[in-house]
Amino acid sequence: MFQDSPVHAVLFYGPQGSGKSELARMLTQYWLCTKPGETGPCDECGSCRSFERGRHVDVLKIEPGGLSYLLRLGQIVPVDGGADDDVPLTTFFRSSAIAGRNKVAVLHDVHRMNADSANALLKTLEEPPKRTKLILTTDSVSSVLPTILSRCVAVACELPKLDELRLAFSDATEDEILLSAGSPGRLQHIINRRKDFAPMLKFLKALPQQPAGASLVLADEYRELCEGIGEKGAVRAANAEGLVILADWLATHNSLGPKATQAAIEAHRRILQNGSAGLVFDSLFTRILAARS
Ligand SMILES: [Zn+2]
Numbered sequence: 001m002f003q004d005s006p007v008h009a010v011l012f013y014g015p016q017g018s019g020k021s022e023l024a025r026m027l028t029q030y031w032l033c034t035k036p037g038e039t040g041p042c043d044e045c046g047s048c049r050s051f052e053r054g055r056h057v058d059v060l061k062i063e064p065g066g067l068s069y070l071l072r073l074g075q076i077v078p079v080d081g082g083a084d085d086d087v088p089l090t091t092f093f094r095s096s097a098i099a100g101r102n103k104v105a106v107l108h109d110v111h112r113m114n115a116d117s118a119n120a121l122l123k124t125l126e127e128p129p130k131r132t133k134l135i136l137t138t139d140s141v142s143s144v145l146p147t148i149l150s151r152c153v154a155v156a157c158e159l160p161k162l163d164e165l166r167l168a169f170s171d172a173t174e175d176e177i178l179l180s181a182g183s184p185g186r187l188q189h190i191i192n193r194r195k196d197f198a199p200m201l202k203f204l205k206a207l208p209q210q211p212a213g214a215s216l217v218l219a220d221e222y223r224e225l226c227e228g229i230g231e232k233g234a235v236r237a238a239n240a241e242g243l244v245i246l247a248d249w250l251a252t253h254n255s256l257g258p259k260a261t262q263a264a265i266e267a268h269r270r271i272l273q274n275g276s277a278g279l280v281f282d283s284l285f286t287r288i289l290a291a292r293s
Contacts, residue, residue, distance in 0.1 A: 071107065104133045125151040168184065
């Protein structure tokens with residue numbers, strides 16, 4: 001990857017936690033670096049230093065947003081009445097790089113695009129201005145338009161096997177590795193927030209032995225544990241993460257059966273669709289404990 005080539009667009013695809021963002025970051029720095037070596041960016045030039053400070057003028061990050069979580073047309077090309085804080089991709093690419101070797105635009109979750117945005121992006125991919133580079137990421141490559149795919153170098157990212165995680169995170173406990181479900185990103189989060197994840201682990205281990213009548217108490221307890229692992233003010237995101245962890249845990253420790261896992265996956269979906277957390281958790285734990293009998 002770190003060879004100079006005519007490649008101007010790379011798509012990193014793979015499941016959440018497979019390192020797409022990290023690879024996108026490395027490639028961005030490499031394309032910006034003014035003295036790149038054979039193995040990557042130099043880490044020393046002015047361009048590398050601004051990048052590491054997170055203040056590089058030649059980088060544009062584009063992410064889906066809003067309730068629909070879509071990449072809007074106004075993020076790709078200028079539109080009438082576009083949001084003030086949007087710098088559209090084509091506007092960004094119109095001027096040449098100031099400090100970097102190239103201008104680099106990073107578009108995350110490119111499967112979250114309607115046809116208008118996708119066609120606008122396609123035009124840029126077909127005729128990229130000189131010294132511009134595009135990096136795309138997605139965890140749903142099958143939802144990316146084939147015409148977009150065909151104009152990118154697609155790089156598959158895979159979750160590392162548990163043994164590789166054990167080697168890479170030698171300070172992680174075996175329970176923490178299991179809780180990560182093979183995702184390095186999640187394992188790092190667990191290690192960073194060890195104190196908050198420890199009671200969650202204890203809760204999950206004790207779950208199969210809980211009496212059926214305890215479901216509402218357990219629902220409240222797990223909701224609190226979820227809030228404990230999240231960022232302040234991001235309760236819904238924390239609930240969603242806690243439910244994914246629960247679903248993965250149930251799937252790998254199947255003493256509660258596949259119906260329990262299914263219930264957790266559905267609860268996660270309902271939370272993402274703005275369902276009431278109280279109701280979602282109550283019904284989830286009732287179903288989990290009922291699935292056991
Ligand atoms: Zn450099």
